Each structure stands twice: as C-alpha cells, then as structure tokens.
Amino acid sequence: MNPEEFRQALLDHGIALTDAQMAQFARYYQLLVQTNEHLNLTAITAETEVYLKHFYDSLTGAFAYPKLQSQALTLCDIGAGAGFPSLPLKIAFPQLEVTIVDSLNKRINFLADLCDDLGLTGVHLVHDRAETFAAKGSPYREQFDLVTARAVARLVVLGELCLPAAKVGGAFLAYKASAVNDELKLATGAINKLGGQVAGTTKLTLPTKPGAEERNLVVIDKVAKTPGKYPRRPGVPAKKPLVNV
Template sequence: MNPEQFQAALTKHQVTLTDHQLAQFAEYYQQLVETNKHVNLTAITGEQDVYLKHFYDSLTGAFIFPQLREPLSLCDIGAGAGFPSLPLKIAFPQLRVTIVDSLNKRINFLQELVAKLGLDDVTLIHARAEEFANAKSDHREQFDVVTARAVANLTVLSELCLPAARVGGYFLAYKGRSGQEELTAAKGAITKLGGQLEQNAELTLPGGDDDRQLIVIKKVKATPKRYPRRPGIPAKKPLK
C-alpha cells in the first residue's frame, strides 16, 4: 500500500486526509525508519508495509468504533512506536492522547516525533502498565477509551487496560487471527475487571489475507482496587 492507495482506501471508510495530514504520515515513516536503525522499534520497515500494517491497521479502529472520530481522551498502553494512537491522532486531531510505554528509548523517539509532526494534546508517560492505573494512581479510570495493539494476550491486556478506562468508557484491543480464541479465554477476566464485550469485529487488510479482529469492551462497573496486580504478575498468573 503506497501513500496514494492509503489515502484512497481510507476514503472508502469516510476518512479524508488533507495534504498536511498526508505529509505528517510521510514524516512519521521517515522518522520511524531512521530511528529504527539504532533503536528497535519495528521489524516492518518497507514503505508499503508500514502504510498498510502500521498506519492503515491503526486506523481500522475508527471504522469499527466511530467514537474515535470525536474529541475523546484516549490512552494507548504499550504503544511502542506509537501504534495505534499516533496514526489516530494524525487522522483525528481532536483526540486527546496519552501514551504509556515501559521503555524510555521508545518514549524519547515518540517525544521527538510528536514535536516534528506538530501534534498537540499528546502526553507521553514512561511507566509500567501495571503501575500506570493502579489503585493509587491519578490516571485510574480517567479515559474515554484505552487502546492496545500487539502487546499481550487479551486476558493480560484486560488487566492492564481496563483499570485506566472510566466507567462508561471502552477498551479497544487490536488483535490478529487469534482474537476469537483469546476472547473466549478472557471472558472471566473481563467480567472480574468490570468489562463487558460489546463487539468483536473481523476484517481483512486490503490486498492480502491479513486477518484482524477488533475487540470492543465496555467498562460497565469500576475495576476492583486489587487490579492490576504488581508488575509481572498479570503475565505470570493470568486471571481466570
């Protein structure tokens, strides 16, 4: 998917990018590839692959969950090189974005990137996900929507992400082919954490057989204060 195909594919989903926004995506690509030479950000570096598997894939959330086109507060847990939150921010500038990542090198890259792209209302936080929205945190249950992409399985992700979503807010998980299997395994954990499945949408990226699942979980009640557990425990002892 080249930049022109990227723009055309988005138009089919009522996402129209200005020349300025397209230039921001082009700059994003250049900065990603340049920084990736000395900081491990992504294994995907070809322009067509980045536009399809990072930029377009990140924006599929707005196809399934159109509230992302509104002026919401969005928290991206374990954003890595900024996916999905920064492509969403470029396409929908009204979003107020908070990015959380445990690796300072990635946060430094994102700080430079946000400055180069001229993005406002983006907050970058260096923290472990387990500590970001724990019972003592000011960030707990503060966000309209929490996103995560390619971070961990859904059971673990739910424990890391749902505590940050406000009651009445949402957790949006970007998943691949294993999404349905992970969802089945995570149902008990989602309920314990105050969540309720609202939608599990399947889609295929253009021009291939890359299957994706976008899982939308609504936060219907407050997360018990004991969650998330301390760093490392959610992955070692997943909830049931």
C-alpha cells in the same frame, strides 16, 4: 499499499485525509525508519508495509469505534511502542487527547521528538509499566474515554492491564489478529471481573498481496469500577493470568 492507496482506502471508509495530514504520515515514516537504524522500533520498514501494517492497521480502530472520528475523546494507548495505534489516530483525528504509556524510555524519547517534529499537540507521554500506570491511587486510574492496545499480550492479560485506566462508561479497544475467539473464551471471566463487558468484535482484512490478513477489533465496554486489587504488581498478570475466575 503506497501512500495514495492508503489515502484512497481510508476514503472508501469515509475518512478523508488532507494534504497536510498526508505530509505528516510521510514524515512519520521517514523518522521511523531513520530512528529504527539505531533503536529497534519495528521489524517492518518497507514503505508499502508501514503504510499498510502500521498506519492503515492503526486506523482500522476508527471503523470499529466510530466515536474516534468525531468526538474529543481522551485516549490512552498502553504499550504503544513506536506510537501505534495512537499517533496515526491522532494525525487523522486531531481532536483526540492522547496519552501514551510505554515502559522503555528510549521509545518515549523517540515519540517526544516525533510529536515535536509533526507539530502534534494534546499528546502526553508517560514512562511507566502498564501494571503501575493505573494502579489503585494513581491519578490515571479510570480517567480515559478509550484505552487501546495493539500487539501487546493475550486478551486475558490485556484486560487487567487496560481496563483499570478506562472510566466507567468508556471502553477498551483491543487490536487482535485471527485467533480472537479462543482468546475471548479464555478472557471473558476476567474481563467481567475487572468491570468490563464485551460489546462486540469487528472482523476485517488488510488488503495484502497475495491474499489478505485477518484482523479483529474487540470493543469492551467499561460497565463497573475495577476492584482495587487490580492490576496486580508488575509481571504477575502475564505469569498468572486471571483464567477461570
């Protein structure tokens, strides 16, 4: 997917990018590849692959959660890495107020430089672990309209890391690949225990050649407060996931 194919694919979904926004994506790609030479941000570096598997893939969240396109939501991206999906969403929908959480300070520094270079405002960068970012007593706990996570962990783990940051009445949007049904079966009990309720899954495909790659976007509504003992201390959610609770 080259830049013009990227622009057209989004237009097919009713999302029209300006020339200025396209220039921001072009600069994003340039800085990503430059920085990746000395900091491991992504294994995907070819322009057509970045536009498809990072930029376009990030923006598919707006297909599953249309409020992203028009509302001034507070969005928290847990484990954003090189800024996906939150910064492509911010570029496309500048009314979003974005908070990015990552445990590696080098990535946070890259994102700070990137936001400065792209002229992005309303982006807040937090160097922290997901388990402590929205723990009991944190000012970030249950503060966000929408929490996102992409390629971070299994859904049963993600629920414990992300739902504590979502406000009641908000939601958690998980970007998953093809094995989502098994993950959902395993995670539903934990999601309910954490104050969430699965609202639905949007299935789509990335227009790769040959064939297509399946993607699943799981929307989980935050319907009740998360019990204060969650999330558990760093490392525990992954080692002892809330299975069969």
